[in-house]
Amino acid sequence: MRTTPTIRRADATDPPEAFTIEAPVRLEDRVAAALFAYADLFAAARRRQLHLLIWVVIALLAMAYYSSWQESGHLGARAFLSRFGADLLGLGGLPILVVAGPMLVYYLIQPALVRSRLKRWYRDERLDRPIGNAYRFEPGGIAVTLPGRGSALACRRIGGISESPTHLFIRLKDIEDVFALPRSALSGEQVAQIGAWAASCHVDGAGAARAFPELETPPGREPLLTARFELTEDDRAVALGWQMERPGTRRRRRRGFILAFLVAALIPPLLFGVLWLLDPERVPFRYAFPLFVEMFASTFWKWVLGLWAIMTAVILLHPWMRRRHARQLARQMQKRVQAYEHEVRLYDETLETWQDGFCNRFDWKGFERIERQGDHLILLRREGEPLILPLRALDGDKLAIFQRIVDHRIDGGSHRPEAGT
Amino acid sequence: MTKPLANSIATALAALALSVAAATSHAETIVMPHGLSVELPEGWHVDGSPEGEVSQTGLRRVQLVCDSEACRKTQETCTILMRSKEIEGADDAARLRALYASPLDRYTRLRAALRSTSKDAEIRKPLEIVRMGEREWYRVETDARHNYKSGLFAETVVSGLYVGGICKTCETGEERHRNGLKILMSLKSSAAAASLR
Numbered sequence: 001m002r003t004t005p006t007i008r009r010a011d012a013t014d015p016p017e018a019f020t021i022e023a024p025v026r027l028e029d030r031v032a033a034a035l036f037a038y039a040d041l042f043a044a045a046r047r048r049q050l051h052l053l054i055w056v057v058i059a060l061l062a063m064a065y066y067s068s069w070q071e072s073g074h075l076g077a078r079a080f081l082s083r084f085g086a087d088l089l090g091l092g093g094l095p096i097l098v099v100a101g102p103m104l105v106y107y108l109i110q111p112a113l114v115r116s117r118l119k120r121w122y123r124d125e126r127l128d129r130p131i132g133n134a135y136r137f138e139p140g141g142i143a144v145t146l147p148g149r150g151s152a153l154a155c156r157r158i159g160g161i162s163e164s165p166t167h168l169f170i171r172l173k174d175i176e177d178v179f180a181l182p183r184s185a186l187s188g189e190q191v192a193q194i195g196a197w198a199a200s201c202h203v204d205g206a207g208a209a210r211a212f213p214e215l216e217t218p219p220g221r222e223p224l225l226t227a228r229f230e231l232t233e234d235d236r237a238v239a240l241g242w243q244m245e246r247p248g249t250r251r252r253r254r255r256g257f258i259l260a261f262l263v264a265a266l267i268p269p270l271l272f273g274v275l276w277l278l279d280p281e282r283v284p285f286r287y288a289f290p291l292f293v294e295m296f297a298s299t300f301w302k303w304v305l306g307l308w309a310i311m312t313a314v315i316l317l318h319p320w321m322r323r324r325h326a327r328q329l330a331r332q333m334q335k336r337v338q339a340y341e342h343e344v345r346l347y348d349e350t351l352e353t354w355q356d357g358f359c360n361r362f363d364w365k366g367f368e369r370i371e372r373q374g375d376h377l378i379l380l381r382r383e384g385e386p387l388i389l390p391l392r393a394l395d396g397d398k399l400a401i402f403q404r405i406v407d408h409r410i411d412g413g414s415h416r417p418e419a420g421t
Numbered sequence: 422m423t424k425p426l427a428n429s430i431a432t433a434l435a436a437l438a439l440s441v442a443a444a445t446s447h448a449e450t451i452v453m454p455h456g457l458s459v460e461l462p463e464g465w466h467v468d469g470s471p472e473g474e475v476s477q478t479g480l481r482r483v484q485l486v487c488d489s490e491a492c493r494k495t496q497e498t499c500t501i502l503m504r505s506k507e508i509e510g511a512d513d514a515a516r517l518r519a520l521y522a523s524p525l526d527r528y529t530r531l532r533a534a535l536r537s538t539s540k541d542a543e544i545r546k547p548l549e550i551v552r553m554g555e556r557e558w559y560r561v562e563t564d565a566r567h568n569y570k571s572g573l574f575a576e577t578v579v580s581g582l583y584v585g586g587i588c589k590t591c592e593t594g595e596e597r598h599r600n601g602l603k604i605l606m607s608l609k610s611s612a613a614a615a616s617l618r
Contacts, residue, residue, distance in 0.1 A: 283531045287544055291531075294524035 018138040019193055023185040025146070026130040031118045032167045033180035041332060046110045053103045060096045064088060124248025131383065135179065137197045140212035141357070142170070144179065148366035149384065152214035154357035155207035161198040168194060173203050174337040175358065215359055223345035223352075225401050229393035230339050236330035237323075238376045239388045244322050257315055264307040268300040344389060346405050351379075353387065362387075364409035453483050455503055455582055460607035462600050464489020473503070480504055487600060495590050496570065499601050502585035508578055516578040517550065517557055530574075534561050537587070539569035554606030558586075562597075573598040579610045 035042065064087055072083040087093065106113075122128050136143040141154040159171030168191060170179040183191070201207035229235075243249070272292060276282050283291075343354040351367070353360045362381065371378040377394075379387040394402050451471050452458045461467075465487045473483035485499040510516035521527045527548055535542045546562035553560065558575040565571045570589035577584050586608075588601025 279532075281532060281536045281540075283528060283535060284543070287531055287547070288528060291524040291528045295528075298524060 018136060019197075020134060020136045021181070021186070021190050021194070022132060022134050023181045024130045025133050025180070026182070027119060027122055027128040029167065029180045029182050030122050030127060031115060032164070032182075033169070033178050034118050035115065036162070036164070036167075036169050036180065037176055037178045040336070041329075042111070042114050044332075046107065049103070049107045049110065053100060053107060056103065057096060057100050060099065064093070064096070120252070121248070124246065124252075125385075127383065127385075129383075133179075135181070137194065137201075138212065138214075139201065139207060140210040141201065141207070141214065142179075143214050147383075148363040150361040152212065152359045154212040154215055155201040155205060155210060156203050157355075157357040158198070158202045158207075160202045161194060170194075170198070172358075174340060176333065176337065212357070215357065221347070223347055224405055225344075225346040225398060227344045227389070227393040227398060227402070229342050229344075229390050231342055232339075232390075233327075233330045233334045235376065235388060235390050236333055237326045238373055239378075240326040240329050241323060242371075242373055242378055242386075242388075244326060253318075257311070260311055261308060264311060265304045267307065268303045269296060344393065346402070351387075367410045369410060370406060451483075451485075453501065453503070454481060455505065456611035457501075457503065457579065457582075457584065458609050458611065459485075459501065459604050461485065462487075462603055464492055465600065465604070468498075473501070479506060485604065492600075495592050497588065497590045497592075497598075497600055499586060499588040499604055501604075502583075502587070504583040506583075507581040508583055510578075510581070513578045513580065514557060516581065517559060517576075520559055520576060520578070520583075521548065530559075531561065534563050534572060534574045537574075538563040538572045539565040541566050542569070542571075545571065553602060554608070556608070558605070571597060573601050573605075575605055577608070579608070582610075584608065 065084065068084040068087045069080055071087075072080040088096075119128075131146055134145045136145070141152060142158065143150065143152045153172065153175075157173045157175065159173045162169040162171060166183055168181045168183060168186065170181070172178060181194075186194075199205065201210075269292065272295070276288060276292075282288065340355040340358075345352040345354060349364065351362045351364065353362075366381050366383065368380045368382050371380060375391045377389040377391065379389060381387070391399065449461045449465075450458050451461055451467055453471050453473065465485055468484035468486045471483060473481045475481045481503040483501040483503075485501065487495075487497045508516045508519070510519055521530060530548055531544065534548075535544070543564040544561065545564040546560065548559065548561040550557050551560050552558075553575065556577050556579070558577045560573070560575040562574070563572045570591055571593070573586070573588040573590075575586045586601070586605045588598050588605070590597050590601065592598070
């Protein structure tokens with residue numbers, strides 16, 4: 001199929017022809033999509049680290065400045081500057097190196113850390129197996145079909161396309177997701193086709209006004225239940241809080257805490273070992289070692305206990321810190337997108353979520369179970385991110401109807417909404 | 422305390438040394454501040470004032486040098502250090518122990534002793550409490566590399582007063598600091614004598 005004429009025609013007023021592309025979603029595509037979709041949040045987190053680093057260095061420099069000024073005996077700028085320079089290059093500069101060094105390293109490797117954390121998260125959530133997506137590009141929008149699920153977006157919910165060396169991203173308007181098509185699965189021709197489609201089908205393009213038949217409910221198909229709600233900051237905080245309490249995350253957190261305890265026990269001897277190694281006039285090992293052992297027996301264990309006490313306090317405070325973090329992140333995320341009214345429709349075979357120009361269709365058999373988290377229901381899916389449904393959307397007898405419908409459809413009805421922890 | 426035999430031998434040796442010193446009796450008594458005095462063997466004299474010089478940190482140093490025939494080869498010198506600030510503690514023995522109660526202090530002491538000896542110096546005698554003359558001293562000896570002076574670093578507490586002695590020598594044999602030890606052993610305090618009376 002030649003696509004060049006299609007592109008020429010797309011430049012005119014005529015809508016381009018519909019076409020379908022099949023592309024896999026593998027672990028790396030999910031990671032790429034998350035990195036792209038939340039690039040601003042990750043960048044902001046990284047910037048915060050840099051700011052913290054700068055302030056810490058300024059504070060340490062100020063301290064060094066003060067002590068140098070005191071020690072230079074107020075003998076003028078020249079004496080001070082030479083003293084200050086000597087202090088910074090000598091032992092006085094060591095705290096700056098010890099504190100700022102690791103912070104700088106952390107700042108530098110942050111993108112790699114984010115990538116590996118995302119990867120771990122998807123693995124823990126069993127989202128690392130590749131699935132095949134079929135993307136149908138139409139003049140009025142895009143329809144994506146994957147096993148057990150379908151999505152449709154009208155052009156007014158398409159933000160446009162972005163390209164990276166590895167992926168072609170289809171940006172979505174006011175939706176915290178992105179379609180990441182791996183370039184390795186696309187031919188040059190297909191990339192050109194998508195480009196031509198995207199030229200008109202986006203929020204400000206000619207396609208925004210076109211209707212998308214996918215998004216029209218066929219007449220006579222009445223839902224068993226309809227629930228409407230607007231996603232608020234609190235809902236997002238609950239969803240984020242839920243994510244932080246996943247088994248994989250908890251396991252890693254526990255492991256991290258245990259590791260921190262072990263590392264804390266090693267810090268004092270390691271610190272002394274490093275200082276000893278750095279000291280050009282160190283006492284030979286055979287004399288120093290018994291003293292080190294004695295230091296551990298007499299003093300270090302107290303430091304270790306102190307560090308452990310601090311860590312225990314952190315662990316005790318951690319649930320509160322997580323909730324606070326979830327709330328902050330929820331606020332940030334809420335600001336990023338315009339709020340739409342969400343509508344959940346329950347049908348005999350499917351559960352559908354609807355927004356203006358955006359619809360998701362999930363087969364009931366794709367759901368695993370339902371967890372209750374306070375005032376929210378979390379609908380867990382076997383393959384994919386869960387759905388969150390605030391109970392306020394199920395007012396009156398809707399909750400009972402919802403439970404009855406769900407009981408029959410999710411795993412033979414054995415799963416009532418469980419009370420979450 | 423842990424080595425009564427060694428201590429008694431040391432005491433005996435010290436007594437012997439004292440008697441030798443008394444026998445030769447060329448000794449000259451140097452009276453230093455804080456009512457302290459030492460006896461200098463023949464050929465030794467004070468370099469500068471017996472009052473010594475007080476450093477910024479409050480450490481008083483009295484320099485002793487030897488210019489006898491024997492010292493021409495050994496190049497012996499001693500420095501007596503004093504600190505006017507009284508050390509807290511029940512008695513002098515407890516105060517002396519408190520000087521290096523922490524292993525970090527002992528490490529710093531070793532490091533300082535090695536540093537003031539020479540690069541790549543070795544420890545000849547470890548840092549420990551030994552009896553020299555009438556009192557107990559915290560003593561460490563270093564062995565310098567070729568062409569450097571080895572050191573004897575000793576510290577004691579006399580009626581709450583910190584007194585240190587640093588003796589340096591070019592000697593390399595088994596027996597070193599003979600004069601230096603003699604000087605340190607002769608340390609007397611008139612204050613202690615007065616309190617005894």
